Amino acid sequence: TGNHWGYGKEDGPSVWHRNYPVAQGDRQSPIDVVPHQASHDPSLGPIVLNYDQCTSIKIANNGHSVVVEFEDSDDRSVIRGGPLDNPYRLKQFHFHWGGKGCHGSEHTVAGNSYASELHLVHWNAVKYKTFGEAATAPDGLAVLGIFLETGDDHRWLHMITDALFTVKFKGSVADFKGFNPKCLLPSSLHYWTYLGSLTTPPLHESVIWIVVKEPITVSEKQLGKLRMLLFTGEEEDQRTRMENNFRPPQLLKGRKVRSSN
Numbered sequence: 001t002g003n004h005w006g007y008g009k010e011d012g013p014s015v016w017h018r019n020y021p022v023a024q025g026d027r028q029s030p031i032d033v034v035p036h037q038a039s040h041d042p043s044l045g046p047i048v049l050n051y052d053q054c055t056s057i058k059i060a061n062n063g064h065s066v067v068v069e070f071e072d073s074d075d076r077s078v079i080r081g082g083p084l085d086n087p088y089r090l091k092q093f094h095f096h097w098g099g100k101g102c103h104g105s106e107h108t109v110a111g112n113s114y115a116s117e118l119h120l121v122h123w124n125a126v127k128y129k130t131f132g133e134a135a136t137a138p139d140g141l142a143v144l145g146i147f148l149e150t151g152d153d154h155r156w157l158h159m160i161t162d163a164l165f166t167v168k169f170k171g172s173v174a175d176f177k178g179f180n181p182k183c184l185l186p187s188s189l190h191y192w193t194y195l196g197s198l199t200t201p202p203l204h205e206s207v208i209w210i211v212v213k214e215p216i217t218v219s220e221k222q223l224g225k226l227r228m229l230l231f232t233g234e235e236e237d238q239r240t241r242m243e244n245n246f247r248p249p250q251l252l253k254g255r256k257v258r259s260s261n
């Protein structure tokens with residue numbers, strides 16, 4: 001019905017263009033990052049995260065991913081520096097992941113996928129009054145992408161995976177206070193950056209992407225807990241596991257990818 005979209009055969013990334021023609025636009029995301037073709041830009045400073053006053057509010061299953069929302073009525077959690085001309089306010093973070101053992105990241109590096117990808121979504125509250133307004137502006141959003149590879153348990157990710165049972169069904173929301181996503185960052189914030197889009201409908205071409213080079217390590221067990229989430233609501237008799245909720249890489253269409261040092 002209407003603008004319903006998903007990750008299945010009938011409603012997945014290959015048909016999103018029918019309801020969202022921008023899917024075939026000139027600055028779509030994700031992309032395959034080819035490190036040796038990225039231009040090293042010495043003018044690109046470090047990314048600075050001021051997440052110390054960061055306050056998470058709730059965790060939700062929106063039928064496409066699991067999302068942790070933040071209080072964004074002031075500049076308590078911002079990202080600045082790097083390619084950004086203003087500080088951008090943290091609004092939410094969410095994940096994309098694969099099926100058992102297979103890949104799940106959205107961005108790829110020289111054709112290689114990671115098991116999952118974390119997106120920290122920020123908006124330019126200096127230039128725009130609301131997230132909605134920023135989400136349709138060419139410099140409105142900044143998304144920090146972090147790759148997840150499998151290995152040992154991540155010492156803090158259990159804070160999230162232990163809460164997933166509270167949001168199993170599409171449309172469920174639960175309190176999730178006091179979580180600071182700084183604990184999910186790798187030790188180095190060296191990155192690639194390029195101009196792109198949201199990777200889910202409405203696919204607005206409003207994102208300055210900052211893809212961090214160093215992945216974090218999580219265990220297969222922790223990733224498996226993401227897959228106990230459902231795409232479907234409690235009232236639906238069809239129970240569909242939430243997995244493979246990633247869009248494949250899109251054409252670069254002449255865009256330049258820059259690399260911090």
Ligand SMILES: CN(C)c1nnc([C@H](N)S(N)(=O)=O)s1
Binds near residue numbers: 094121135197199201
């Ligand atoms: C409205 N918001 C916060 C978002 N809309 N689409 C989002 C996508 N999941 S992504 N992957 O961040 O582009 S995030």
Ligand SMILES: [Zn+2]
Binds near residue numbers: 094095096
């Ligand atoms: Zn995302």
